[in-house]
Amino acid sequence: MSKQFTFSHNLVQHIAHLASIPVDETEVASLTQAFNETLEIINSLQSLDVKRVEATHHTTDLTNVLRPDRVDKSQMFSQKEALANAQKTYQGYFVVPQVIKNKKV
Amino acid sequence: MKLNQLTLTDAIKGLKEKKFSLSEIYADINKVIAETKDLNIYLTINDKAKDQASKQSSLPLAGLPIAVKDNFLTKGLRTTASSKVLDKFIPPYESTVTQKIKEAGGVVVGKTNLDAWAHGSSTETSDYGRTLNPRNPNHLPGGSSGGSAAAVAADAALAAIGSETAGSIRQPAAWCGIVGLKPTYGRVSRRGVIAMASSTDSPGPMTKTVADAALLLNHISGHDPYDATSSPKNVPDFTQALNKSVQNLKVGYIYHDVGIDTNIVNIFEKQLKKLEEVGVKVEKAAAFDPHHAIGVYTIIQRAEVSSNLNRYDGIRYGHDRSYFGDEAKKRIMLGTFALSKGYADKYYLLAQKVRTLFKQDFKKLFQKYDLLISLTSPGFAKKVGASKGQAAFGELEDMLLEPSSIVGLPGINLPVYRDPETNLYLGANIVANYWDEETMIKLADAWEKELKI
Numbered sequence: 127m128s129k130q131f132t133f134s135h136n137l138v139q140h141i142a143h144l145a146s147i148p149v150d151e152t153e154v155a156s157l158t159q160a161f162n163e164t165l166e167i168i169n170s171l172q173s174l175d176v177k178r179v180e181a182t183h184h185t186t187d188l189t190n191v192l193r194p195d196r197v198d199k200s201q202m203f204s205q206k207e208a209l210a211n212a213q214k215t216y217q218g219y220f221v222v223p224q225v226i227k228n229k230k231v
Numbered sequence: 232m233k234l235n236q237l238t239l240t241d242a243i244k245g246l247k248e249k250k251f252s253l254s255e256i257y258a259d260i261n262k263v264i265a266e267t268k269d270l271n272i273y274l275t276i277n278d279k280a281k282d283q284a285s286k287q288s289s290l291p292l293a294g295l296p297i298a299v300k301d302n303f304l305t306k307g308l309r310t311t312a313s314s315k316v317l318d319k320f321i322p323p324y325e326s327t328v329t330q331k332i333k334e335a336g337g338v339v340v341g342k343t344n345l346d347a348w349a350h351g352s353s354t355e356t357s358d359y360g361r362t363l364n365p366r367n368p369n370h371l372p373g374g375s376s377g378g379s380a381a382a383v384a385a386d387a388a389l390a391a392i393g394s395e396t397a398g399s400i401r402q403p404a405a406w407c408g409i410v411g412l413k414p415t416y417g418r419v420s421r422r423g424v425i426a427m428a429s430s431t432d433s434p435g436p437m438t439k440t441v442a443d444a445a446l447l448l449n450h451i452s453g454h455d456p457y458d459a460t461s462s463p464k465n466v467p468d469f470t471q472a473l474n475k476s477v478q479n480l481k482v483g484y485i486y487h488d489v490g491i492d493t494n495i496v497n498i499f500e501k502q503l504k505k506l507e508e509v510g511v512k513v514e515k516a517a518a519f520d521p522h523h524a525i526g527v528y529t530i531i532q533r534a535e536v537s538s539n540l541n542r543y544d545g546i547r548y549g550h551d552r553s554y555f556g557d558e559a560k561k562r563i564m565l566g567t568f569a570l571s572k573g574y575a576d577k578y579y580l581l582a583q584k585v586r587t588l589f590k591q592d593f594k595k596l597f598q599k600y601d602l603l604i605s606l607t608s609p610g611f612a613k614k615v616g617a618s619k620g621q622a623a624f625g626e627l628e629d630m631l632l633e634p635s636s637i638v639g640l641p642g643i644n645l646p647v648y649r650d651p652e653t654n655l656y657l658g659a660n661i662v663a664n665y666w667d668e669e670t671m672i673k674l675a676d677a678w679e680k681e682l683k684i
Contacts, residue, residue: 145567153560157564168526176581176585176588180584181580181586182587182590185416185431185590185639186460186639188417203323210321211319212547213546220546
């Protein structure tokens with residue numbers, strides 16, 4: 127990884143694919159520019175010495191948060207509630223977009 | 232005085248003494264909501280508020296109208312996070328915070344505008360249009376809880392609820408000249424709050440006075456078995472910290488040398504002097520450069536956003552991912568990058584380590600001081616349109632708040648100055664040690680009474 131890392135159009139397109147965000151060509155150009163601007167802010171951290179520093183993942187030091195493995199009916203949705211906000215349903219199911227396309231042999 | 236101008240505390244007292252009725256309060260509230268429509272404060276109004284209020288009147292919050300940021304799920308009442316992705320979303324369950332408010336007798340009068348997904352510090356990135364600052368409509372209310380801050384400043388609710396990830400309660404409170412309290416991370420449950428950066432998201436009260444903030448915090452705090460990061464610690468009665476002596480409190484004045492406009496600094500330091508007059512010991516203190524917090528927050532927030540906003544697939548609820556606005560797209564993608572193979576160590580892990588440096592620095596500061604004080608925002612509310620084309624608008628505006636946010640400390644904004652020409656405010660940010668909201672409430676209450684802004 128070189129020190130002069132910058133975002134390219136190709137990389138931005140790749141990230142869009144990974145994040146499942148639809149973007150067009152003009153957006154790719156403006157996103158590339160915006161990411162490179164943000165990169166300058168982020169890169170200022172590289173000057174700090176963190177060799178002997180542990181990472182903080184949680185700020186208030188809670189440990190081992192467990193709960194009994196019991197069914198809590200008050201927290202369950204009925205089928206009707208679960209489906210109420212779906213764009214498309216069919217006989218009590220969510221309808222999902224087709225992912226695997228049929229290939230003509 | 233119109234009844235919508237009452238503080239929460241005075242309204243509860245007045246109702247008890249039968250000085251006025253709940254329906255008189257709602258009449259005034261509804262009138263001002265209609266009159267301030269152009270400010271674009273509310274996205275959804277709860278039509279049943281008045282009916283619900285009459286059933287709640289015997290409870291502590293007495294059926295009083297409270298505005299809630301539109302990223303808190305309210306069962307049966309549309310919740311959008313100001314994003315078109317959730318344009319028609321009707322939540323099937325209630326957030327813990329609004330549940331607690333209802334159980335205490337409060338009524339959700341409406342859902343307030345925010346930067347879409349709470350991504351921003353202006354309320355200009357809302358998919359439903361910007362909110363204007365009620366103190367001066369040529370200016371922004373700040374954000375992301377800009378609608379809630381504006382609701383309180385416009386007297387369009389007696390109090391409000393906001394949420395803060397890094398400044399989103401305290402900065403709009405400063406810009407709108409109200410009190411905004413961000414509790415210790417984990418003091419208030421995040422359950423049912425549309426997740427942004429889960430490791431720092433903290434719901435909190437936005438109110439007209441410190442006393443109201445203490446009162447509302449009493450009702451929303453506490454352990455929630457449905458939020459594993461909420462703390463099992465006991466919740467004190469925060470109103471006990473009001474009207475107390477602040478003699479000999481030791482306060483460290485931080486971020487006095489980070490390049491803020493000298494006029495602003497001078498005004499602020501004049502107000503700080505008034506604290507000394509009531510016996511507080513104020514001393515300039517050196518703190519870890521807050522500029523580094525911008526980088527840390529940018530990485531951590533984008534990373535957590537990319538994970539949290541993954542769930543929006545447009546299948547079970549909401550629209551598909553083409554409905555994300557520009558800011559959300561940017562943040563999701565940058566976060567995806569920061570967590571991707573080959574870059575996670577260079578960016579995400581580095582940010583988490585610098586986060587530790589901030590934690591260590593605060594620990595040192597709190598060995599010496601009871602509280603830390605700085606300006607909340609480096610200036611007055613910016614003009615409408617100011618956030619456009621600025622990649623790091625929010626990060627720069629929130630720089631003085633980000634350090635305490637990324638380490639989970641509590642803080643409160645207190646309005647300390649009103650500019651007579653523009654009617655805009657400056658706020659002080661008072662930060663306390665973990666779980667010590669009481670000391671910061673004590674100081675803010677005493678200072679508020681001394682300043683009489």
